[in-house]
Amino acid sequence: MGFDEFTVVIEPHQPVYFSEQVVQGYVKITAEEPVSCRAIYLTAKGTGKVSWSEKRGKSRVTYSAYEEYFRESHTIWSGADMDEEFPVGEHKFPFAFQIPKDIPSSFETYIGRVRYQVKAVADRPWHFDDSSKAIFSVNHLLDLSSDSIARLPINSEREKSIRCCCCWWGPISLTLGVERRGYVAGENILINGEIVNNSGSTIKYTEAKIVQNIRYITSSKTKTTSLTVQRVYRPQIETGSTDEWSGVSLPVPAVTASHLMHCNIIEVDYDLIFEAKLGTCRTAKIAENIIIGSVPLPGTIVAPDTSVESGGTVLASTMSQENSPRFVRSRQPAQGEHGDNPPSYSRIVMPEQYANIPPPSYESCVSSGGQWSTFDDDSDNEEVGFAPHYITYRRN
Incomplete structure (x- = not known):
């Protein structure tokens, strides 16, 4: 017994x-x-x-x-x-x-x-x-006050010409503005941006997303993986049209703080990506590093509860179902x-x-x-x- x-x-x-x-x-x-x-x-x-x-x-x-x-x-x-x-x-x-x-x-x-x-x-x-x-x-506890770039704003522009059938079309222009780079889980990153579609193709959708980059370290080799932990998207943009993002909320989900400090075999960091998707292999994007901490910056306002599901895919404005991109929720x-x-x-x-x-x-x-x-x-x-x-x- x-x-x-x-x-x-x-x-x-x-x-x-x-x-x-x-x-x-x-x-x-x-x-x-x-x-x-x-x-x-x-x-x-x-x-x-x-x-x-x-x-x-x-x-x-x-x-x-x-x-x-x-x-x-x-x-x-x-x-x-x-x-x-x-x-x-x-x-x-x-x-x-x-x-x-x-x-x-x-x-x-x-x-x-x-x-x-x-x-x-x-x-x-x-x-x-x-x-x-x-x-x-x-x-x-990663205190955002200890990171000198946490309060720095993001102001970035990108212009990319699109190649289709061996011809170069006009550019897609992206502009991204974000108040700061440092956030804690539960806050909303407020996305301000603009996408101008001067290409000859319809942009299927645009999205803002938080991507977790993980680097695994051994004595003989390293391996890097990336995972989207949160995203919001907007509907298609016809050629010659412009789409403006004004204060669109991108919630920060429950994830480990940046860097995974005091660990020597795993490193973690995060990117904020603002992207226009024309097809599987044709994209135009802005990628900026952000800091996710566990102690908020003094004076910042923690976001209230919203209907946005953490770690999921969220529509940032009304759009028809037939034009919706297909994503798998976390x-x-x-x-x-x-x-x-x-x-x-x-x-x-x-x-x-x-x-x-x-x-x-x-x-x-x-x-x-x-x-x-x-x-x-x-x-x-x-x-x-x-x-x-x-x-x-x-x-x-």
């Missing part, structure tokens, strides 16, 4: 933790009969992993990297004085540990991740070890899939130096991966589909 219950519980549970905060809880173990057991160990740790494979000739080559941010291990029960038998009954073994300073935010894709967890393992002779773990989200976690509904703001306990900022809530990451077939160490691949939580700011 084995344990009837063997569970790690984080309590009180916070959806988001920060550096130097304490994570506490207990391991709940229930046994209706004595269970042979040498000891029960508890380990809290934070790790970063990167792994992908590529085809090279007739074989495949795997590139990987690993780093550890902290590890704390304890023996919470020993069977040395009990004939290596865990006693009958319900037992709770409390734990508490402090998150260290200068560690990266939680992050998950199918190629790389930063993950924090508490795991308990029962060492059982002549049996498979029992184990349980609880994963929690950590946010490194998957949103179903209610209860990754825990309870967002709590009241008061449950997010920010560090004391940020007591004067608007109280944040949290949301699940809009772009989490969770397919970890390349990771098989420490049984971490048993937990798939975990979505980190990130603080976000919304007014009622």
Whole structure:
């Protein structure tokens, strides 16, 4: 016979933790009969992993990297004085540990991740070890005030001639204006722009989007991927016509802050792209770097809740269905899939130096991966589909 219950519980549970905060809880173990057991160990740790494979000739080559941010291990029960038998009954073994300073935010894709967890393992002779773990989200606070470019405006122009059937048509002109480059999740980027279509083709649609660029780093190779995490679009523009964008809202979704600071194997940055699409291979665009932080700039106004779905595709003005471009929405976690509904703001306990900022809530990451077939160490691949939580700011 084995344990009837063997569970790690984080309590009180916070959806988001920060550096130097304490994570506490207990391991709940229930046994209706004595269970042979040498000891029960508890380990809290934070790790970063990167792994992908590529085809090279007739074989495949795997590139990987690993780093550890902290590890704390304890023996919470020993069977040395009990004939290596865990006693009958319900037992709770409390734990508490402090998150260290200068560690990266939680992050998950199918190629790389930063993950924090508490795991308990029962060492059982002549049996498979029992184990349980609880994963929690950590946010490194990127204060936009610390970045010198966060307040800088974006004012950019681009003109591109279009080639069709070996002939060059007139140009498409784009103008983009944005108040600043620094934002936090929950704010709206207000897009002001103009598209002048002097080409000989109809522009199918125009869009403004936030693109997350991720660089995975190993000792022998790096890999870069890009993912659109939010977009708004406008209808087609006939040749010789102009379309003006005036204060169109592009919501910033729940994503990790720029840079993924204190992680040496994954880098993250964001671009704001303003683009006119004529076809699969014909585009004209402006791309500008933006900063997504976790502490807003002083004096900035956090956007109220809107009907815009975070991480989705949103029509920025009325248009007929037949002219709508086809996009796939980013998957949103179903209610209860990754825990309870967002709590009241008061449950997010920010560090004391940020007591004067608007109280944040949290949301699940809009772009989490969770397919970890390349990771098989420490049984971490048993937990798939975990979505980190990130603080976000919304007014009622």
